[in-house]
Amino acid sequence: MEVSNKYVVIKHHIEEAPKESDFEVKTESLNLLVDEGSDDIIVKNLYISIDPFQINRMKSFSPSQDALSSSTAIIPGKAIDGPVIGKVVASGNSKFEKGDLVLGVFTWAEYSLVKETSILRKLDSSEFPLTYHLGVLGYGGMTAYVGFFELCKPERGEKVFVSTACGNVGILVGQYAKLFGCYVVGCTGSHNKVVFLKEKLGFDDAFNYKEEKDLSSTLKRYFPEGIDIYFDNVGGKMLEAVIANMNTFGRVAICGATAEYTDLRKTGSLDLVNVIYKRITIKGFIATDFMIHHFSNFMKKTSNYLRTGELKVIEDISLGMESVPSAFVGLFNGSNVGKKIVRLVEDEE
Amino acid sequence: MEVSNKYVVIKHHIEEAPKESDFEVKTESLNLLVDEGSDDIIVKNLYISIDPFQINRMKSFSPSQDALSSSTAIIPGKAIDGPVIGKVVASGNSKFEKGDLVLGVFTWAEYSLVKETSILRKLDSSEFPLTYHLGVLGYGGMTAYVGFFELCKPERGEKVFVSTACGNVGILVGQYAKLFGCYVVGCTGSHNKVVFLKEKLGFDDAFNYKEEKDLSSTLKRYFPEGIDIYFDNVGGKMLEAVIANMNTFGRVAICGATAEYTDLRKTGSLDLVNVIYKRITIKGFIATDFMIHHFSNFMKKTSNYLRTGELKVIEDISLGMESVPSAFVGLFNGSNVGKKIVRLVEDEE
Missing domain, CATH: 3.90.180.10 (Medium-chain alcohol dehydrogenases, catalytic domain)
Incomplete structure (x- = not known):
């Protein structure tokens, strides 16, 4: 046929x-x-x-x-x-x-x-x-889950910053981090999305990067006590600004670099003096590497959050x-x- | 008195x-x-x-x-x-x-x-x-020891690149890596130092960065199979070139950024697409953080190498x-x- x-x-x-x-x-x-x-x-x-x-x-x-x-x-x-x-x-x-x-x-x-x-x-x-x-139960969910829990090794009360916060992964990282007990700020590209993150998803705060001139000052305003964890999905200048505002022993998990995918000139520079003195760890990762050891835990935990309605899809x-x-x-x-x-x-x- | x-x-x-x-x-x-x-x-x-x-x-x-x-x-x-x-x-x-x-x-x-x-x-x-x-038994020795063994988690046969290879820390990292069974290339700033690294310290190879125009091509020449571990003591453009030549699951330990200490314009950019797809980890560190758990092992192992004459001071x-x-x-x-x-x-x- x-x-x-x-x-x-x-x-x-x-x-x-x-x-x-x-x-x-x-x-x-x-x-x-x-x-x-x-x-x-x-x-x-x-x-x-x-x-x-x-x-x-x-x-x-x-x-x-x-x-x-x-x-x-x-x-x-x-x-x-x-x-x-x-x-x-x-x-x-x-x-x-x-x-x-x-x-x-x-x-x-x-x-x-x-x-x-x-x-x-x-x-x-x-x-x-x-x-x-x-x-939420697929690749993006795994990326958010292993990136946040396995790479960033969060502690309750830590300050978490998520870029591309309204994307598939960002939305989930922010929610996992809130459910775990962190303070979460997201960055996105429109006023409506800022409202959405704060009102519908329970982010502690959010901002529109297109309205900000100096990202480092912006981050200092949203994180007066510094950033402990940065979940990076965008790359470029934002990573530079985060490093400047990071606390000692800060962790950066990088699963995407959307800004750099379509414009290699957007690569950010890395201030190594800060990386050394603040003992910052930066890790690139791909969720499939974690399938064997973490997939069943991810499915169990995430399915439970879906059943209770705590995680919004x-x-x-x-x-x-x-x-x-x-x-x-x-x-x-x-x-x-x-x-x-x-x-x-x-x-x- | x-x-x-x-x-x-x-x-x-x-x-x-x-x-x-x-x-x-x-x-x-x-x-x-x-x-x-x-x-x-x-x-x-x-x-x-x-x-x-x-x-x-x-x-x-x-x-x-x-x-x-x-x-x-x-x-x-x-x-x-x-x-x-x-x-x-x-x-x-x-x-x-x-x-x-x-x-x-x-x-x-x-x-x-x-x-x-x-x-x-x-x-x-x-x-x-x-x-x-x-x-060798002090801060620089600890930096080389914990940076190489604890942060880079080497395996025998891995390919190791050391910048500022004739500095206090670089000389020790290169020797630890050779004694452990890695392939080691150092980068330094004069012909005499290149000869010294190869002939006196047993580095597998070494080059003078001042004679190289395109660091990425240089590294491809010295590491046709790619770099597994980079011990970075200089920062700047060299890190950029290393990321381009790194193997998957490569590790970068950064204890110093001499190029950037005296000229912040020398900050290198970071190609995140490579960092993600190659799952690269970059860690800044300070050896004093490791004193409590690693100092006695460091002293024991290093003292033994000094007694046998395997480690040159x-x-x-x-x-x-x-x-x-x-x-x-x-x-x-x-x-x-x-x-x-x-x-x-x-x-x-």
Whole structure:
């Protein structure tokens, strides 16, 4: 049985901030039959995760390829891949059967022909919405959880600063930190988001970096007693200002550098005299390194917070394959709040 | 009994590279008698430790004061203080008696009037020369030892890069790393020092940074398989080049930033994309934080290496109070090799 299958590509490598015209939705013909006993599995995709790190795979020279063998470049004209949730429609592999809900690294397409190695796990939609497995119970949740608890090793009462605080990870770090008993200030890019962080998410305070001229003075105003922990998702000049305002034995966890992804000139400088005298630790990390030892704890703790309602889930969902380019571009111009997802079907059934 | 006591001061705050004319040797009259039962102790100083970190205390705004309450500013016209070895000549404190050899934080003077709290410990000159307690068995040795073993957590066969490799700390880090079984390359500032590192200290390789135009390409030449550990004593552009050449899970221990101490414009920028994807950890540290848990291990291991002759001690000793300014200035113009010390007496007896 042949179907028409829409998928998304980049037309060419993207070196700076992405534009919608850099992308194209193409159509191919796909056979939905698979050979019994083959490893071929066909998934009908329901939800595509839209993540800023993908921009690094879209460059002609991808800085990530050097370091991560798993992070292959995205090739212009070929379907982009990334975290996707789908439903198995045909399987030649005995471990998966028609109707299974699966999370994996699949193409940004209506249907993906995949192998078992591309599937991360089967999902169950009985307790939580499926989309949670792309956000709060997925990679972003793990990033917030291990970055905050394992890398930053917080103590109650410590002062925590979160940049890109309205992004998928920032929203969760801030909430974990509040639930743990820290003082939390977030930085974001609009007045509405500032209000949202304070009123809806319980951040102790928040500010709009676009309204601030001297970030170091701004941070001194919000942290008169200094910053103990900085969860960095933006990089650039903000890290410089944080180092100047950090307390001794301060910790910086860096999971993203959105400012630098699209403009390498935005790299900040590092004042090492402060780093030494304040004994600051700066750590870059990738949540997948922590899967084996920390995933089950993360799921247990986070699921409990979801059941009690203490952790709020913020999702920003667009509809249809045609919305993928604008959804992705929106990550870099400040238009999204929370986990960005594209929903491909009207109904999961 | 009154004696004439020479001591060294800065004439004014020093903001950039120090010059001999920034210093002055002054003379005061000092009474060598102390009251029985008082805490007053008078020490005749034998050896003054000359350390680059002191420049941070000589600035009008000392970046270290903010972070380290113990690191008070050096006041123009008042005697400078720092690590010194001396012999007690009079004591009102029953724990110390005339003739005791002591290591402490004393004035850069012929005689210092001190309290018990300024004395770190009594010394014994029977096995090792006293000067070792200012270098290989002192603060610099601890810095090399804890920085390499505790912060960098090396594994045998890892590739180690050491900047300021001919300085007090660099010489020891390189030797510890070789003895541990790592591949070690040092960077220094002259051809003679390059030869010295390779031929006398057993570094696998070394280069003169002044002869290199593009540090990142240089490092790629010396580390075709990448750098696992960087022991940073210089800061600035070198750290930038190292990050570009680092392997995944690379570690950077920063104990000094000599390039930045005297010229804040030399601050390097930090490429966070590499820091994240390579999961790099950067840690500033101060060896005194590790005294309680690591000093006895450090002394035991290092003393054994000294007994077997596996660890070479390189000292650079000047004679007399008048040589203090040039000794200090020399730390910043590349003229010293190994631990810089000023000897104040002809004979320890």
